Amino acid sequence: MNHKDLESQSNASTKIPILWIILGALGMFLAHYLVFIYAPMETTMRAAQRIFYFHLPSAWLCYIGFIMCAGWSLRYLMTQNPKHDALALASAEVGLTFGVIVLTTGPLWARAAWGVWWKWEPRLTTMAILFLIFTCYWVIRSFGGDNAGVRRFGAVLAVLGAPNIFFVHVAVTRWRGDHPNNIGLEPEMRVVLYSCLLIFIILFSLLVRLRYRVHTEERTVSALSRRLSRIGG
Amino acid sequence: MSAQFWPCFKAILKKDLKIELRSKETLATVSLFGVVLTFLFAFGFMGDPATNLAVAPGVLWAALLFTGSLSVGRTFAREQENSAFTALALSPAPRSAILAAKVLVNIAVMLGVMLVITPLLAILMHIDLSTNLFALMSLITLSTVGFALVATPLAVMAVGARFPEVLLPMVVFPLVTPVMICGVRGSAALLGTSADLDYLAWTQMILAFDMMIGGGAFFLFDWMVSE
16 A cells, blocks of 8 residues: 555545534434433333333344445455455444444343343344354454454355344244334324434444544554554664 | 366365375264263253253254364364465365365265264164154254355365464354254254244255355355455
8 A cells, every 4th residue: 555545545534523423412412302201101111111212223223234244345355445344344343332232222121021131032032143243243353363364254254144144033033933013103202213213323324434434544554554664674 | 167166176075085084083083072062961951751852952953063163163274284275275276166175075074973973862862763864864964064054164264363263163153043943943843842833844944044155155255265
């Protein structure tokens, strides 16, 4: 990588999206107001139902993060462009973050609704397995060192892991199934849900951008330090 | 598919099978590990006849996964000596031929191991497998194929990694969850301990998994070994 490449790459990613940060922060305040004050109390689940407004958007965005990771990984395998790899890693990390939200709020809700923390139920199990696969991806990328082999290994894992989830879902559905489906929502509840989704999308894209920025900067720094050691040595 | 596929495929397959049949190192060590594992499981889960029937499928498929990850981990170990793998990758042999041969060798070794473990488990846990032997064998074979298809390409990548013996099972086990679920439920249906679905439906699902993941692996393999 020559000097100009490095410079243009770092310029493209150094801009901090201030507007998005402000928008995201204000949005989070709004989300809390909507969830805890504006949304009407649900009759059977009472307060525990409010978990749902964070749970569902997080679950969707977690899936989107993993799908994005698989897509960018496939592109990385085809093009060997490090930018695609950085994007895949950033999407996986943010997807995992939302996955943690899902797997924390899910059991809390399950405890209130079903009386147990965990139930062997298709969507729960699918999410857990998907989360495991991408945790492995993240562990390999974090501890495997930064070389082309590890990047390719991660990319293949992501590409094989994402469609695999379809089979996990079908298998577990046939095994046992009972997840709340098509819950009837009041109009106000719908407003809260979709506002939360929008706010979480802002948060998601902001986080992916920031992580992408970190990864490209890291790569620029290591490329520069390699050059420096070459000059010095 | 290039014209070189079949000659290369046959050459690599013949080489690997010949080495394995002469040395028997993978088959012997992994089978022995499987036997030890089966005894441990039997000590751990032995109970009344109904309990034995209920836990046997889980034990069998757990044994398949553990022994499978060991034998697949050995796939490219031999080639690492003297950098033979680099030579193989640099040769004009189509990558898909290398992968196909390796997958087939792994399937053969894993089936050999299962041929030792399955009867032993039946004897130790007092289970009669003779009534549905063919159905059970097809279920085991398809699961083995699925496992080998997922694990073999990943074993290539683990060759140069820093901790391959942990890396491979860690990555492969979550990926083969569908095989585990379908295999266990299918054999439970065969043994009559589960009435949720016919074993045929589970067998079909494993077949679908094999086809999809196998297609994906062959599609991706060219890019995996690019150096």
